[in-house]
Amino acid sequence: MKSGTTARTRESPLELDADEFRAIGHALIDRLAEFLETMPNGPVTHDASPASLRPLLGPAHLPDQGEPADRLVAEATELLIEHSLFNGHPRFWGFITSSAAPIGALADLLGAAINPNLGGWILAPIASEIERRTIRWIAELTGFPTDCGGLLVSGGNMANLIGFWVGRRVKTPWNLRESGYDERRVTARVYASRETHTWVEKAVDLSGLGTNAIRWIEPRHQRMDPDALRRQIEADRHDGVLPMLVVGTAGTVSTGAIDPLPEIAQLCREYGLWFHVDGAYGAPAAALPESPDDLKALSMADSLAIDPHKWLYAPLEAGCALVRDPALLRDTFSFHPPYYPDQQEATDDAPIYYHEFGPQNSRGFRALKVWLGLRQAGRDGLVTLIRDDIALAHRMFALVEDHDELEAVTLGLSIATFRYVPRDVSPDAESSRDYLDALNREILERMQKGGEAFVSNAVIEGRYLLRACIVNFRTDAIDVEALIDLVVRLGREVHSELSQRQAAPVP
């Protein structure tokens, strides 16, 4: 009897044949090209609430029957175009979220279509080599040693965590992997300026050290004070606790301040501490020849975090962790269960197994969008973009300084902070403090809802400020000028409403 079949007959509700894929893909790309062309002329965002959005999503329960892919993709495209905040808009300067290079969107489509698993070289031969090359280039760009270890992760928080975990492993004087913290309770200490991003709190919490392990060093002008750091380390050594790791920040999240990295590096050497640099935002600016030495000294770090989805303009998500000594990175994360290929020596020519370099097992192809973006711009192109972003922030700051209803406060890298101060309110009087906070809070709320431009806020020395961070290759001088007009217009409007309310007789 003859057995077996000669053709595939299985029906799949998820397959798309070549014609369907082509038709849906072409329609999607056409719509996205139109979106990218018109988006800069429309609003940054639309006012929305969870209650206004949920009814748009169709069935509340998982449907039993599937639907045709062409209709679903078309519907999802319109849903996203009509109800998103566009951080690619030339007037978006909130938080530290960049415009994404369109080549990154194409890279993600390509990467997902091929779908390599970058946990292991054998599952992703060319993709693993692309990640290895990308890591090397990021090191090269920022001036970090190119024979470092590193990998791409979801973002700055994860990249910082990787550096933190390696430092903790290396600087704990017993076998932390086997014994954990149970057997010997030496209290480890982590040193960070108060301006450090909140990842450090997650790091000590999730590592079992507890948030009391952080020694907050009071900053001076938003920068870590190395004398205060030394005093604290000395005091801790005297008390018999274990100074372990210092975090220096290359571009703080609030004001773009750069910690005195050379002095911190020196202290870490002197006391044998791990030197981790959070360059999630600012590290790419080290590529500029004119960058300050404080920033370039990130090359002295034991570990460095960089966010390609910030100042390398990659679409979310892409963070990058670099560790000076690749063996220490591997030691921290590598285990060898029998269902993985035999361990090879980690030479430059050996296949690389990225599951040994971080907490993830299966891994996506983040490297493709970063690699293609770096190739499209080249070093010169990137340096020009970053330099222009910084110049635009300077221009914004200068316009604020020139306006008698605006008060300029800080300028660091491409972040400017300022506030609206009406002509009839004194900025320095204690009595006007709460009023100016409330006024600027309301200006920000109206701006974020209004869609003309988008900034976020900072709180510096107790004052509530507007904060614009330009990591946006679409921003031009006219956009920056428009922000000044918008803040003054909103400021006058809110001030007139608030002062009328205050002047109104109490009923």
Ligand SMILES: *Cc1c(COP(=O)(O)O)cnc(C)c1O
């Ligand atoms: C943005 C940022 C982070 C966090 O990075 P994510 O990519 O949002 O996880 C950490 N540190 C600094 C200095 C940052 O600017």
